[in-house]
Amino acid sequence: MSHHDHELERRARELYLRASRDVDPVTAGRLRAARRTALAGPTPHSAARRILIPASAFAVVALASLMVWQPLGGPTAEAPATVQTVDVSDPNDLPPDADVTDPSLYQDLQFYSWLAYNDGQARDNK
Structure with a gap:
């Protein structure tokens, strides 16, 4: 790292520490709650989303392939x-x-x- 990068990192750390000391209690509580939620792990809804997205993509591909490869209407041998x-x-x-x-x-x-x-x-x- 160059001298400029070290200076930028030191300045960013100072600004972060100063801003974290000046946060009002309501915002600090919301930030802690958001951190706990993020660290708690995936919710049941996110697991369902992970399954539904590929399933719906597969359904779209299947529908598109049926529309492309459907037999053309025309006279048949039976009729x-x-x-x-x-x-x-x-x-x-x-x-x-x-x-x-x-x-x-x-x-x-x-x-x-x-x-x-x-x-x-x-x-x-x-």
């Missing part, structure tokens, strides 16, 4: 897809129900939107 025809004469009709429609129709929604837009422009130009 053959049915195709439903839609009358396009009324443009205010709702699209067919997703439960009874071929799921491959929903893969190219952008194409169908483009097709409907261009079909509407072709009718307007006639």
Whole structure:
């Protein structure tokens, strides 16, 4: 240690001792109680916290992995897809129900939107 470090340590020790003599009794009592609590050891709540933090982290990882690796929805061998025809004469009709429609129709929604837009422009130009 250099001379400067020894001087800094001596000065800090003097300030600490002077401050500890000037502490009012109420603050000194609170400091002693806090010291006893800290030296007493871990509380039951801290032991539970030490168990819950890793357990909750594991649960988050498990949930994230389930969300990432869940099987994609699509036609299966057990349930053959049915195709439903839609009358396009009324443009205010709702699209067919997703439960009874071929799921491959929903893969190219952008194409169908483009097709409907261009079909509407072709009718307007006639």
